Amino acid sequence: MTATSTSLTGLRFGKGHGTGNDFVLVADPGGERELAPEQVARLCDRRRGLGGDGLIRAVRSKNIPEGTALLEENPGAEWFMDYYNGDGSISEMCGNGVRVFAHFLVTQGLVELGAGDELVIGTRAGVKVVARTADGYSVDMGHWGFIHPEQAPSGSDSLVETAGLAVARPALSITMGNPHTVVALADLSEMAAANLTVAPAVTPEPLHGTNVEFAVPAEPLVTDDVGRISMRVHERGVGETLSCGTGACAAAAATRFWAGDQAPDSWAVAVPGGILGVRFFPGSDGREHVELSGPAVIVAEGVFADGLSA
Incomplete structure (x- = not known):
């Protein structure tokens, strides 16, 4: 069905x-x-609208072209997550958003999902499998990869200039179905000094732009077999946000790569809005997948008034 x-x-x-x-x-x-x-x-405007880092429309996959294409190979993906950045641009998907999307479907009575149950969701970055946990949701985010694999062995593929930091920093670009560029910083004071009200300049920039993560490893990096990092993020089309799920996965992937073969598979990523779990595991497709876990909360419901129509 075409939107009318x-x-x-x-x-x-x-x-x-x-x-x-x-x-x-x-x-x-x-x-x-x-x-x-x-x-x-x-x-999404925080003064003239409802406010949000993005907008998510829940559509049955058969009623949106991108979803129809996914159903041919994944008939269980009944629902499609139609995701928009806060500036109105379309994005591939959002790791935090897919958990909130699943919880929205549950609270609206559109799906039933008990603890341990799984839900298949269509996104522009492919199908994602969401499982309900005791304290939130976990998502198989699919496989991750390097945007510039030929340069990855050197540990960096770009330079990032950031307001508040004196010199450009080397960075590594990771794809989670959407693009990320990860910068490692020495300590939390450097991370606090970064002025993310201004978009960092990435050279060379991925074709469709990129989200930029600033990661600081904990000292020690690994405790009880869990790697720990802190992160801030400037999201493409949004600005700085309190959290970014795909960004947390990308930051953990880059840090794990930099740490070497002995780095753990489980990570705790501290963002300004809380802590996200990231786990790397072998996927059924023979590639390494990433699982993202964390809470999802619906804080309000309502009805749109005339003033918020187009």
Whole structure:
């Protein structure tokens, strides 16, 4: 079904977050609500709208072209996560957002998901499998990789200039289905000095832009077989956010690579909004996959008024 309407008047919405990464969520099973970029940006505006790092539309996969394509190989992916950055641009997916999306489907009565149950979700970065846990949700984020694999053995593939830091820093670009560029910093004072109200300049920049993560290893790096890092992030199309799920996976992947063969598979990533779990494991496709775990909260529900229509 092709979207035919831009009016959101009377449509119910939710507001949720995962470790402070917050989203406006709408249920549009039939794919009947067309969202213009300026409309999304207005809804995500923290003064003139509801406020959010992004907007997520829940659509049955059969009613959106990207979802229809996924159903051919993954018929269990009934729901598609139609994700937009806060500026209205379309993004591949969001690690925190997919957990909040699953929780939104549960709270809206659109799916049933008990502890230990799994839900298959379609995204522009492929199918993701979400499992409900005792204290939130875990997501098989799929395989990770280097954006520039030919340069990865050197440990860096780009330079990042950041306001507040005196010199450009080497960085490593990681794909989690969306692009990330990870910078290692020496300590928490350096991370605090980074001014992320200004977008970092990445040279060379990945084709469609990139999210930039600044990671500081704990001392010691590994405790009880768990690697520990702290992270801040500037998200493409959004700015600094309290958390980024795919960014936490990318930062853990880069740090683990830099640490060498003895680095652990389990990581705790401290972001300003809380702590995310990241685990690396062999996937059934023969490639290494990444699991992201953490909380998901719906904080409010409501109905759109006339003033928030396009």
